Each structure stands twice: as C-alpha cells, then as structure tokens.
Amino acid sequence: MLTNENTVIGFIGVGVMGKSMARNLITSGYPVVVYNRTKEKAEELLNDGAAWAESPKEVAEKANVIITIVGYPKDVEEVYLGTDGIINNAQANTYVIDMTTSTPSLAKRIYGEAKSKSIHALDAPVSGGDIGAREAKLSIMVGGAEEDFATVLPIFEILGTNIVYQGAAGAGQHTKMCNQIAIASNMIGVCEAIVYAEKAGLNPDNVLKSITTGAAGSFSLSNLAPRIIKGDFDPGFYIKHFIKDIRIAMEEAKQMEMETPGLALAENLYSRLAALGQDELGTQALYKYWQQ
Structure with missing residues (x-):
C-alpha cells in the first residue's frame, strides 16, 4: 500500500x-x-x-x-x-x-x-x-x-x-481521444454562438445565462465562453497542444477506417490560427478565427 x-x-x-x-x-x-x-x-x-x-x-x-x-x-x-x-x-x-x-x-x-x-x-x-x-x-x-x-x-x-x-x-489514451473529439466540434459551436450573439446585438453574458444550463450546456460553454467575452485568451490548454491531440485522434481514426469530419474542420481552423502565430493561446482563442 x-x-x-x-x-x-x-x-x-x-x-x-x-x-x-x-x-x-x-x-x-x-x-x-x-x-x-x-x-x-x-x-x-x-x-x-x-x-x-x-x-x-x-x-x-x-x-x-x-x-x-x-x-x-x-x-x-x-x-x-x-x-x-x-x-x-x-x-x-x-x-x-x-x-x-x-x-x-x-x-x-x-x-x-x-x-x-x-x-x-x-x-x-x-x-x-x-x-x-x-x-x-x-x-x-x-x-x-x-x-x-x-x-x-x-x-x-x-x-x-x-x-x-x-x-x-493504451485504453486511457484512446478514451482521451474520445474526449478531444467531443471538445473539438463543441468549441467551434461555442465560438460561433458567441459571435452570433454579438452580431445579433445581444448581450453575450445574458445569452450564457440562458444557454449554459440548457441542452447546449458543456464545460467549454460554462468555463471558456466567459473568458472569450472578457477577451481572456490565456491558455488553460494551449492551441499547439490541442492541434497535436486532434492529429493523434485523426490518425487513430484513420487506422480504424473511420471518417472524422468534425475533427477535420477543427484541425483546419486551429491550424489557420497557428499559422498566424497564435498557437500559444488557449483553445478558446478559436474565437479569433471570426475576427480575421
């Protein structure tokens, strides 16, 4: 013991x-x-x-x-x-x-x-x-x-x-890939929702009060969306590391002959930010894609 x-x-x-x-x-x-x-x-x-x-x-x-x-x-x-x-x-x-x-x-x-x-x-x-x-x-x-x-x-x-x-x-790592697959597409949705709220003239903080406890609720929506609204893009998890994780998941899925269109989109968007030198920011900085 x-x-x-x-x-x-x-x-x-x-x-x-x-x-x-x-x-x-x-x-x-x-x-x-x-x-x-x-x-x-x-x-x-x-x-x-x-x-x-x-x-x-x-x-x-x-x-x-x-x-x-x-x-x-x-x-x-x-x-x-x-x-x-x-x-x-x-x-x-x-x-x-x-x-x-x-x-x-x-x-x-x-x-x-x-x-x-x-x-x-x-x-x-x-x-x-x-x-x-x-x-x-x-x-x-x-x-x-x-x-x-x-x-x-x-x-x-x-x-x-x-x-x-x-x-x-290896089972722990495979499970983490499931986690990252779920987060990848969810983060796109979180960022799109905030951008939509802003363009519709809504108060994003008030929008979060309505949607974080409903069917759209997630860790990213509750914990990272408020950071986005405040303009806080410091890393809780680096973009560069998330890109690494996404690519591992894509390779593992390929070996299992599985298509991953959500992952492919997330990899594309995050890679664009990385190419602009923003890979040291947190994953919530995907919001910046809509500011380019």
Missing part, C-alpha cells in the same frame, strides 16, 4: 496543469521531487517544499511513484525510453504514470518495456484544463493493469474527482 510515509512522488512537467497537480500532491503531505526543462517554472513548487532533480534519471533514482505530463509524444518517448529516461533508471516495483495526452501505441510500448523490468506503467491522461488541475477536479482516464490502478488510486484521488479505469494499456 502506498502511503505518505513510504512514497516519494517524482513529477516531471510543471506547466499550466502540472504545476497545480504537483502542488496538490505537496499539500497532501507527499514528498515530491520535480523536474522540468525550464527550472524557473518550478520555483514556486520548490518554495512550497518540493525537491529539485536535474534530470528524469535523477527523478527515477529518487522516487517510487513517477508522474509525467509533458508536451508531445516525442517528449514522452524521450522521458521514458531514452538512455537517461525513467524505464532505464527506475527501481523494480516503481509505479510510472504518464498523464500526457499521447498515442495509444506509445502507451502500450512503455507498458511492455516497463513490465520487462518489473515496473508498473499506467497511461492516465486528464481533462479539465487549468481550472480542473488547480481545484483537483480533473477527469482521469486510466489504462494499464487493474491491480496497478487500484494501488495508485489514492494518488489519483488527490488530483481528480472523476477517475475511471478504462482497460488495458
């Missing part, structure tokens, strides 16, 4: 979401060792009591539970499977949890490599953005061995409120 007394948590990737997630673990009393490519982004956590590691290798040597939430599948591959990565340096019976949105095939590969060294690997991508991370209300979708999921569940419960075991390795 993992407890505060016998567990050291390594946390790799302290960006928009990772920082709040790591802070929640520190607040819950776990010793936490952090690594990030840019140390400055970890300074607040170090002030909160986290220890610093100089590399993923050092994290692997110090922690017996390691959580990662990095940018792209290539980053996941490097952090886990590189010479100085987690799998080659962690002790047997370490639990490694990748919470990045990555590819199901890579999740399966990491699981296999980890198992060969008696390391327990789970893919556990999350949804909820910066708000969910900060308030510890993330949705966590998990793939891997069910007994490993049960072991680390108390840690997941510090980070989120909707935690579901989805199946074997």
